[in-house]
Amino acid sequence: MHYISTRGGIEPIGFAQAVMMGLATDGGLLVPAEIPALEPARLRTWADLSFQDLALEVSTLFVGDEIPRADLKALIERSYATFSHPEVTPIVTAGETRILELFHGPTAAFKDVALQWLGNLFEYLLEREGGRLNIVGATSGDTGSAAIYGVRGKERIQIFILHPKGRVSPIQERQMTTVLDGNVHNVAVRGTFDDAQNIVKTLFNDLPFKSAYRLGAVNSINWARILAQTVYYFYAWGRITGGDTERRISFSVPTGNFGDVFAGYLARRMGLPIDRLVIATNRNDILTRFIHSGVYAVEDAVHQTLSPAMDIQIASNFERYLYYLHDGDQARVCALLDDLKRTGRLEVSAERHRQAQADFDAVAVSDAETLDQIRATYEASGYILCPHTAVGVRAARDLPEAVCLATAHPAKFGEAVVQAIGCEAPPPPSLLGLLEKEARCAELDASAEAVKEHIEATLKTVSAA
Structure with a gap:
């Protein structure tokens, strides 16, 4: 399997190089040169597999022979041994609503599904090549802690995570800043998530800096993140249908950076x-507005909501979708992104807009509707939704058979849950006592230069230690 850039500026590369590169050197996102097509017979054989065995089968299609199967199996087994539920991503019911619980990893968020594996994958590749890696990532809430827990203590890796100061929940912040391992470095940026994400992209596009400091990516710009998240769509389908390939199911996906729902889109293109x-x-409904209008237009500001991990305007993985929406026309993708950079908007043709509406439904949910959904689900079933999951459940009101992705444990968002039902959700063991632990975090202006200087100074100190 080879990987190319959505912008057409690199030669095809292999899986391992794609993982280590993160963002393509031409500024684009890496995608497989071709998407594997699955026959119904294979889907039927996959339906009864454990999550780990299914992850091995799906991953093998994209890894090829770059990692021996036995090594890949061991990486997967080690990654999901950290999950508290034997099914890893179980399906439960809340009244008549089917919930795919993705929060049984060490940080109680869906990001663990990909980042536990990616951390071990990085370690495996670095040990094999004798290299070192400095991870730089931005988080709107859950990516940061999941990435930190995925690589904490790994001797060949340093990790720098940027979060928007005051714009993540207290629990999310403490999950990151209370990890005191010497290879973990947290930065609170005085700005929004989009500011933090733009800083990370600027650093990765500074090719001399990226090369000199061996930067690696854990955000969903890294293809391995998308690949890992694709697995639970196959898993949910198999558990619900028993392998009946005549039976189709729908998914409702709380969406900010477009990575999670793009993983579902990839699974469907593979034949699921x-x-x-x-x-x-x-x-923050830029994606919903695009599906409804065919225009992707940035607003003046990011709105702070009860579902902060989705408080995003520029969705990184949308570029991957643009690539597939335009049948791999890299020149057209570049032109559209240039429009977005110059004017703050891009518009697709009427034909492409119709295709986007065939590919996705889209619903924007207000904070009031989010609270109402948490309350309604709790009163009907006793099940407590996190605000992000509540957005997904509310959006699927017209699709009662849809599987709704539960992206985080409700205890991570106590304030919103209390507003809705008058009490907090019982926390899982991984969240107990976080607010009383010692924390460590730098605070910086939302400037690429400030972050660059901080990274340089920190690595100099680490090197001298």
Whole structure:
């Protein structure tokens, strides 16, 4: 399997190089040169596999022979041994609503599904090559802690995570800043998530800096993140249908950076019988507006909501979708992105807009509707939704058979849950006592230069130690 850039500026590379490169050197995102097509017979044989065995089968299609199968199996087994539920991503029911619980990893968020594996994958490749890596990532809430827990203590890796100061929940912040391993470095940026994400992209596009400091990516710009998240769509389908390839199911996906729902789109392109994919957004509804209008237009500001991990305007993985929407026309992708950079908007043709509406449904959910959904689900079933999951459930009201992705444990968002039902969700063991632990974090202006200087100074200190 080879990988190319959405912008067409690199020669095809292999899986391992794609993982280590993260963002393509031409500024684009890496995608497989071709998407594997699955026959119904193979889907039927996959339906009864454990999550780990299924992850091995799906991953093998994209890894090829670059990692021996036995080594890949061991990486997967080690990655999901950290999950508290034997099914890794179980399906439960809340009244008549089917919930795919993705929060049984060490940080109680869906990002663990990909980042536990990616951390071990990085370690494996670095040990094999004798290299070192400095990870730089931005988080709107859950990516940062999941990435930190995925690589903490790994001797060949340093990790720098940027989060928007005051714009993540207290629990999310403490999950990051209370990890005191010597290879973990947290930065609170005085700005929004989009500011932090733009800083990371600027650093990766500074090729001399990226090369000199061996930067690696854990955000969903890294293809390995998308690959790992694709697995639970196959898993959910198999558990619900028993392998009946005539049966299609729909998914409702709380969406900010477009990575999670893009993983579902990839699974459908591979042949998984998915009916509807619902993009569920909060007040920051750029993706919903695009599906409805064909225009992707940035607003003046990012709105702070009860579902902060979705408080995003520029969705990184949307570029991957643009690539597939335009049948791999890299020149067209570049032109559209240039429009976005110059004017703050891009518009696709009427034909492409119709295709986007065939690919996705899209619903924006307000904070009031989010609270109402948490309350309604709790009163009907006793099940407590996190605000992000509540957005997905609300968005799927017209698709009662849809599987709604539960992206985080509700205890991570105590304030919103209390507003909705008057009490907090019982926390899992991984969240107990976080607010009383010692924390460590630098605070910087939202400037690429400030972050660059901080990285340089920190690595100099680490090197001298």
